[in-house]
Amino acid sequence: RKEVEQDPGPFNVPEGATVAFNCTYSNSASQSFFWYRQDCRKEPKLLMSVYSSGNEDGRFTAQLNRASQYISLLIRDSKLSDSATYLCVVMTGGSYIPTFGRGTSLIVHP
């Protein structure tokens, strides 16, 4: 079983749409969770951390469900500039090593 799984997509949505991605993780000892954004041939950049209580940053909302071992990212009012690959990153307690999902590709079209 893969440690961190994501639907690779692509998700193809019009501007203004709301889109949601899920990510599942296999290790129940996972401690920290992040969403990163990666543009083509660029480095991953931190989008947001994911807190147990859920958190929101502008148009982006992240949720964590420890019981079902998944995290989610919701993007409201999609912009063309949101087109990118969204990477789910999980750190398992004690290892301090981030494990990446393969990413979900988002394409926002006019």
Place this chain on the structure above:
Amino acid sequence: EPEVTQTPSHQVTQMGQEVILRCVPISNHLYFYWYRQILGQKVEFLVSFYNNEISEKSEIFDDQFSVERPDGSNFTLKIRSTKLEDSAMYFCASSADGGATSYGYTFGSGTRLTVV
């Protein structure tokens, strides 16, 4: 905003040659990492470094690879006797706390290694 710096941005090398990829992590960070990403594939963990030693390494990180932090600022990845399949983007990352809090990990812009 503090950043992780990697050089060179692109390296072309002949098969069998040795390459050294360089990274300058953020100055007050304590955890350092090397990752690689083959074109179109996922970001793969190679090695982590903490307290001046390797803390963990993946199956990819075999005897062909080594890391050093020679002077307290640079963090290098050496690949001996490169193979065609080593062609990838190599990312260096650093973290203040290993990802234990919301600060996460900061990545450099990467070195694209092409082995011919």
